[in-house]
Amino acid sequence: MSSSFTTLEEIYRHNFPNTLWVSSGQELMNNSPVPCQVFPLVSGGSSGGNLFSSSSGFCNGVYVSSSSQARPSVSTVQRDRMTVADVSGEGQRQECSVEIQSLQLINQPQEQKNMTWSSDQLQGFFDFPVPDPQAESSRTMVSSKEVLLKYEWPDWADQLISDDGLEPNWSELLGDPNVLNQDSKITTSSSDITRQEIVFKNQHQVDPSMEPFDTKNSPASSMTSKQRMRWTPELHEAFVEAINQLGGSERATPKAVLKLMNSPGLTIYHVKSHLQKYRTARYNPELSENTEEPQVKNLKTIEDIKSLDLKTSIEITEALRLQMKVQKQLHEQLEIQRSLQLQIEEQGRYLQTMIEKQQKMRENKKDSEADPSAPSPNPSQAFLPKATNSEPSITQKQQNGISTMDQSESASGTSNRKRVRED
Amino acid sequence: MKFGKEFRTHLEETLPEWRDKFLCYKPLKKLLKYYPYSSDHLDSRPVFADTTNISSATDDGDVAPGVRPTEDLQGSFVRILNEELEKFNDFYVDKEEDFVIRLQELKERIEQVKEKNGKNGEFASESEFSEEMMDIRRDLVTIHGEMVLLKNYSSLNFAGLVKILKKYDKRTGGLLRLPFTQLVLHQPFFTTEPLTKLVRDCEANLELLFPSEAEVVESSSTVQAHSSSHQHNSPRISAETSSTLGNENLDIYKSTLAAMRAIRGLQKASSTYNPLSFSSLLQNEDDETVTAENSPNSENKDDSEKEDTGPSH
Numbered sequence: 210m211s212s213s214f215t216t217l218e219e220i221y222r223h224n225f226p227n228t229l230w231v232s233s234g235q236e237l238m239n240n241s242p243v244p245c246q247v248f249p250l251v252s253g254g255s256s257g258g259n260l261f262s263s264s265s266g267f268c269n270g271v272y273v274s275s276s277s278q279a280r281p282s283v284s285t286v287q288r289d290r291m292t293v294a295d296v297s298g299e300g301q302r303q304e305c306s307v308e309i310q311s312l313q314l315i316n317q318p319q320e321q322k323n324m325t326w327s328s329d330q331l332q333g334f335f336d337f338p339v340p341d342p343q344a345e346s347s348r349t350m351v352s353s354k355e356v357l358l359k360y361e362w363p364d365w366a367d368q369l370i371s372d373d374g375l376e377p378n379w380s381e382l383l384g385d386p387n388v389l390n391q392d393s394k395i396t397t398s399s400s401d402i403t404r405q406e407i408v409f410k411n412q413h414q415v416d417p418s419m420e421p422f423d424t425k426n427s428p429a430s431s432m433t434s435k436q437r438m439r440w441t442p443e444l445h446e447a448f449v450e451a452i453n454q455l456g457g458s459e460r461a462t463p464k465a466v467l468k469l470m471n472s473p474g475l476t477i478y479h480v481k482s483h484l485q486k487y488r489t490a491r492y493n494p495e496l497s498e499n500t501e502e503p504q505v506k507n508l509k510t511i512e513d514i515k516s517l518d519l520k521t522s523i524e525i526t527e528a529l530r531l532q533m534k535v536q537k538q539l540h541e542q543l544e545i546q547r548s549l550q551l552q553i554e555e556q557g558r559y560l561q562t563m564i565e566k567q568q569k570m571r572e573n574k575k576d577s578e579a580d581p582s583a584p585s586p587n588p589s590q591a592f593l594p595k596a597t598n599s600e601p602s603i604t605q606k607q608q609n610g611i612s613t614m615d616q617s618e619s620a621s622g623t624s625n626r627k628r629v630r631e632d
Numbered sequence: 633m634k635f636g637k638e639f640r641t642h643l644e645e646t647l648p649e650w651r652d653k654f655l656c657y658k659p660l661k662k663l664l665k666y667y668p669y670s671s672d673h674l675d676s677r678p679v680f681a682d683t684t685n686i687s688s689a690t691d692d693g694d695v696a697p698g699v700r701p702t703e704d705l706q707g708s709f710v711r712i713l714n715e716e717l718e719k720f721n722d723f724y725v726d727k728e729e730d731f732v733i734r735l736q737e738l739k740e741r742i743e744q745v746k747e748k749n750g751k752n753g754e755f756a757s758e759s760e761f762s763e764e765m766m767d768i769r770r771d772l773v774t775i776h777g778e779m780v781l782l783k784n785y786s787s788l789n790f791a792g793l794v795k796i797l798k799k800y801d802k803r804t805g806g807l808l809r810l811p812f813t814q815l816v817l818h819q820p821f822f823t824t825e826p827l828t829k830l831v832r833d834c835e836a837n838l839e840l841l842f843p844s845e846a847e848v849v850e851s852s853s854t855v856q857a858h859s860s861s862h863q864h865n866s867p868r869i870s871a872e873t874s875s876t877l878g879n880e881n882l883d884i885y886k887s888t889l890a891a892m893r894a895i896r897g898l899q900k901a902s903s904t905y906n907p908l909s910f911s912s913l914l915q916n917e918d919d920e921t922v923t924a925e926n927s928p929n930s931e932n933k934d935d936s937e938k939e940d941t942g943p944s945h
């Protein structure tokens with residue numbers, strides 16, 4: 210097992226030179242239940258018909274519990290197509306580790322989840338330029354900082370959520386421009402984050418050595434019925450069109466729809482479940498429409514129509530408007546929070562890479578100086594001036610011969626993250 | 633601890649059918665709490681090359697710092713987290729699909745109503761038309777609310793995951809956080825861009841159909857009702873709101889408020905200082921260049937001058 214694992218690792222390393230190995234091979238072998246596997250985004254290359262190629266970002270996250278377990282649970286996680294690019298501020302690094310057992314387990318007809326498809330978005334995916342992570346990250350930090358500084362939690366929202374007895378400030382409620390200003394900033398930040406995503410131009414070609422992996426996947430996935438698929442509006446439109454061509458949601462059959470849609474990777478199970486949902490969604494509004502009308506008519510005959518309607522509708526309108534305001538506000542908040550979350554993660558990783566680079570430099574320096582006896586001095590002066598005393602632990606590791614990048618990165622990351630300020 | 637409390641409070645106040653779809657934060661915390669007693673290792677030094685222990689750096693004094701996370705704990709922890717991820721993803725993608733369908737339906741309805749209106753005579757009266765529009769509006773607001781709540785779901789769960797991973801690393805000296813976080817970042821439930829697009833779409837439609845400032849009330853009686861609703865406290869408004877919104881919308885409304893409270897709570901300073909936390913970023917408490925403008929209270933902030941404040945975060 211170890212040999213095959215090593216081979217696989219080598220293959221991955223060879224083909225994805227930019228990747229960062231998070232956990233060392235040794236560790237993986239010794240402690241079997243190890244997490245993680247974010248494959249670099251393998252492009253949707255050429256090999257037809259199998260999962261690996263048709264999904265643009267295929268990330269196998271496989272967590273395998275220790276083999277002693279009676280029923281190891283395998284969950285494969287796949288990255289979404291373009292959304293990955295949008296989301297992860299990974300900079301230039303990717304982490305990739307492979308659990309050998311996972312490959313074997315994938316053969317089993319486990320539930321394959323998370324298949325994401327969008328061939329049209331595949332195109333846009335490769336258009337992102339490869340950025341300079343440092344510049345980007347500092348810029349994004351600044352811009353998000355601006356966002357935060359300009360951020361204002363309007364009084365009305367504050368009062369709404371803190372104390373129900375307070376009166377919301379209606380003027381502010383109605384005329385709060387700040388909320389909208391941040392949107393542009395946020396999108397700037399997130400687009401910067403997008404550009405930081407590694408662009409897989411280097412890893413564009415489908416790796417032939419990955420094929421065994423792929424072929425193991427495809428039969429397994431086609432066997433399972435429950436596949437997680439993300440329906441985009443575009444895909445749904447195609448679906449609706451197919452339905453209409455076939456004469457309506459009641460008459461259309463999944464098979465026919467599937468054929469009409471002719472979307473690669475779409476299986477009949479997807480279509481079936483989606484059709485079911487579609488039918489339910491259509492059925493319900495029809496029901497409600499039919500039941501509401503008679504009630505409305507009764508009301509009209511009894512009371513003075515116009516004034517009552519007007520008053521009710523005013524009230525309803527006001528209520529809806531208030532609700533909408535609150536929701537919009539929450540949404541803005543969430544956008545900010547999300548960009549923050551991404552920034553934090555990005556910054557953390559950036560710090561690690563810096564530290565690790567410094568360490569490498571020191572190592573190289575040490576090697577070149579042929580100075581074996583000296584225990585590495587406290588490297589904190591060497592790099593980030595505000596680095597803390599967690600460095601010695603890292604250097605000790607180096608002395609022990611651990612030079613795996615993941616080790617030092619993680620080690621420094623977890624300890625430094627708490628204290629080190631970014632410069 | 634603060635997060636846990638905020639989280640739990642939010643759970644209680646959010647949509648009932650969503651409650652068990654959230655992260656099981658408390659149980660995971662408990663699992664970690666009992667961790668030292670389940671471990672057999674007492675190594676304080678990383679002897680083997682593959683040990684992921686940097687225990688000497690942890691500042692958790694009470695736990696035996698050098699204890700390596702046992703395979704059992706790590707295995708089960710990871711397994712649980714995986715299951716949680718599955719749960720999130722399933723729920724999220726399912727909901728997302730629902731929203732796509734429903735929004736599409738709403739748009740179709742709008743088209744139909746527009747057509748009907750254009751045909752000049754399909755509608756018996758104006759009120760029927762406005763009734764239709766009111767329905768559509770209500771549905772749009774509802775779906776918007778749900779979508780935003782789903783975003784909140786995603787964000788809260790992510791925050792919870794990150795926190796619990798931090799606790800795990802702190803407690804056991806493991807190195808689970810980074811790789812796992814990387815994995816989480818790419819999960820469907822956290823890649824919310826499609827959902828954001830839907831939300832924007834929804835908002836655009838609402839704007840188009842019901843321009844926000846155009847609700848001018850002419851008649852005196854209604855003006856009175858209008859102004860009285862302005863002047864009165866929000867209990868009055870909530871009473872009106874509750875009576876007019878209907879149960880479904882009311883639930884969403886309450887959940888939305890709860891979500892905002894939760895976010896506020898997260899943004900407040902926590903017990904452990906972290907320069908990369910929300911509170912630090914928002915408040916700049918320890919920043920050297922704290923100025924008068926840099927008030928700790930975010931809602932009082934009105935400055936926009938400060939661009940680069942020293943070591944920016």
